[in-house]
Amino acid sequence: MRVAIAGGGLAGLSCAKYLVDLGHQPIVLERSDVLGGLVAAWQDEDGDWLETGLHAFFGAYRNMNQLMAELNISDRLQWKQHALVFNQPEKPGTLSRFDVPDIPAPFNVIVSILRNNDMLTWEQKIRFAIGLLPAIVRGQKYVEAMDKYSLLDWLRLQGVDEKVNTDIFIAASKALTFINPDEVSATVPLTALNRFLQERYGSKIAFLDGAPPERLCQPIVEYVVRHGGEVHTAAPLRQIAVRGDGTVDRFVVGGLHGQSGYDVTADAYVSAMSVDAFKHLMPEPWREVPLFQKLQGLEGVPVINVQVWFDAKLPTIDQLLFSRSDILSVYADMSVTTRDYEDADRSMLELVIAPAEQWIGRPDGEIIEATLSELTKLFPEHLPDKVKVRKAKVLKTPRSVYRATPGRQACRPSQATPIPNFFLSGSYTMQEFLGSMEGAVLSGKLTAQAIAKSRSLPHTQVAMGAAAT
Ligand SMILES: Cc1cc2nc3c(=O)[nH]c(=O)nc-3n(C[C@H](O)[C@H](O)[C@H](O)COP(=O)(O)OP(=O)(O)OC[C@H]3O[C@@H](n4cnc5c(N)ncnc54)[C@H](O)[C@@H]3O)c2cc1C
Structure with a gap:
């Protein structure tokens, strides 16, 4: 046919x-x-790649991984250490890690949460775990039924501490859907969480090599x-x-x-x-x-991708980072994470701005200025004085994935x-x-x-x- x-x-x-x-x-x-x-x-004119979006692949991406295996290009995925890493705005310049040990799911993810003491207290962790139980026990059917609630409403119904929302779910929701927990359907982050809890390498992140x-x-x-x-x-x-x-x-x-x-x-x-x-x-x-x-x-939701080339190295790591900034969502130093963009002497950060409603209509210069101002909070010892911007580019997508x-x-x-x-x-x-x-x-x-x-x-x-x- x-x-x-x-x-x-x-x-x-x-x-x-x-x-x-x-x-x-x-x-x-x-x-x-x-x-x-x-x-x-x-x-662009210098031969640098401008991307529509910073893209992370996950171990849970069965169909993508199968497609790449069928095409004989699985080696183009650069798998990172199994961890989710967050910036800590309250302690500028520091990171908080959820390191996932190599043991069967869901214990690997549970251990990673229990071991992290920077972001949540024991009481918050226990209330969070109890809140998640119905999703774990009753599976995807329960998760689908939660589409009537926003994530924030669902967290409140489950009695999960507000700090779990501000510390973890704002970052996760912005990264997954480009909108905040008060707007996003509870089904979406719960679906992702379920995958991560069911598959040993489900939350492991990879970057394409170019x-x-x-x-x-x-x-x-x-x-x-x-x-x-x-x-x-x-x-x-x-x-x-x-x-x-x-x-x-x-x-x-x-x-x-x-x-x-x-x-x-x-x-x-x-x-x-x-x-x-x-x-x-x-x-x-x-x-x-x-x-x-x-x-x-x-309808598609707006999102903005910003790329900033610096004249020296920033103290970044080989991973996707959840910025926990109001303006920014996730970012990565592509000079470290991505083979074709490798540069031993200079960083190139790729960052996602979400939610982007307020920004999509603004001039690129304003967006770059706001991005750099957020970055000075993440790298207070290096920006703006020690490491200088060589070039910055903005790529706006007014209608991306469905809202x-x-x-x-x-x-x-x-x-x-x-x-x-x-x-x-x-x-x-x-x-x-x-x-x-x-x-x-x-x-x-x-x-x-x-x-x-x-x-x-x-x-x-x-x-x-x-x-x-
Ligand atoms: C900034 C950003 C970051 C993202 N990060 C991630 C991530 O980390 N991980 C992840 O898994 N996903 C991520 N996504 C989402 C992911 O990119 C999309 O879900 C996926 O690529 C959508 O693919 P699609 O084929 O469904 O739609 P699209 O990619 O929208 O493809 C539709 C195609 O149709 C074409 N088209 C439109 N009109 C016409 C026409 N009249 N005639 C012919 N062709 C037409 C378009 O040009 C386009 O090529 C991100 C997206 C963005 C924008």
């Missing part, structure tokens, strides 16, 4: 990979010149093309043309720089665009269909839709992970499976190769 896929982010590329494994022919159409969507990156378009997307493209698929950049979907019965007739694509658009016809069609982009292009007759109607409840507020789970659509030859893919679609790289890869795989299973499509080829599981 020929399958046209609009969107060359991780979901679209993963969908194409698993479609060729099933013996089909995907045609990926990406709007931008660069593949990757929210993991896209570009080289820029995602080169080091992650390109091997997927090569695989897809080698197996008969096509991947086109600068190929924006302009219109989903439908027939009288509501099924897709063709994708109208292109039309850049005054050139006219062209048609792409296929046996099945996939939107692997962000939910915001899809809503914009949704054909009028579909707007009454309940599955598409509920997409009105989903994971309470009630959103019910809005997330399945990959198969009521339109027999049309499917959805993307980390916002229903899958057990959040708006994450893992969620994107899993959604792509689920979309490929839904297409392969569909009875209303012309199955012209017998499934072959490594079947998607």
Whole structure:
């Protein structure tokens, strides 16, 4: 079967990979010149990579790890020491570590919490553990049911001390979803926590060894093309043309720089665009269909990535750091964490600003100034006097992953839709992970499976190769 896929982010590329494994022919159409969507990156005039976002991989990312193993690129993940590390704003320049020992889950995570005495008292730890019990005992079903509460409300209902929220969950919530615990659905951090408590290496963090378009997307493209698929950049979907019965007739694509658009016809069609982009292009007759109607409840959340190049080394570590700053979320010294960005003499910090509502409309200069002012609190002995800024860049994403507020789970659509030859893919679609790289890869795989299973499509080829599981 020929399958046209609009969107060359991780979901679209993963969908194409698993479609060729099933013996089909995907045609990926990406709007931008660069593949990757929210993991896209570009080289600037100096040859430095500018990334859409700082990306951390986790041991719990089963599908991402499997995809990389199937592509023979698992060695591109640089695994860090098993620990979660937080800045301590109350003691500027110091870090607090949750070191996870190499013993079976959930004892490894529990021991790491019990051993950390910087951030929580024993009483707070015990109340926190008791509060978590229903999530551990009753599992994902309980976690899903908590989508009616914000994380902050849920913590209060469980009698968890307010300090657990301010010290740990603000940082975790900002890192996972780019919003604060009073806004985020309890389901999201509880899902992540459950993974970490169930899998021995679930909370272990890795960094890709370079820029995602080169080091992650390109091997997927090569695989897809080698197996008969096509991947086109600068190929924006302009219109989903439908027939009288509501099924897709063709994708109208292109039309850049005054050139006219062209048609792409296929046996099945996939939107692997962000939910915001899809809503914009949704054909009028579909707007009454309940599955598409509920997409009105989903929209991308703003986030900002800042990269700062310094003229000397800062005292950083080879890890993702939770800043616990009002403005900043996580950050890392990429000159240490990431092989292709290595620099023995100068640091390059990559930082995420979240929540970003207040910042997304402001000029880059103001954002850089605010970032540096926060950094002087994290590195008081080095900034601003001893170590100087060489260059700073800001990359704004006004609509990134879906805003994971309470009630959103019910809005997330399945990959198969009521339109027999049309499917959805993307980390916002229903899958057990959040708006994450893992969620994107899993959604792509689920979309490929839904297409392969569909009875209303012309199955012209017998499934072959490594079947998607
Ligand atoms: C700052 C930041 C930090 C992040 N950190 C992490 C992290 O540490 N760990 C993690 O797991 N996840 C992280 N994420 C989230 C992760 O990047 C996303 O969940 C994932 O990449 C989404 O992939 P996707 O394919 O579903 O969507 P997208 O990446 O949004 O892909 C959609 C694609 O569709 C294309 N498109 C849109 N309109 C059209 C059109 N008309 N025609 C053709 N193509 C179109 C877009 O250009 C894009 O390439 C982060 C995201 C950001 C922004």
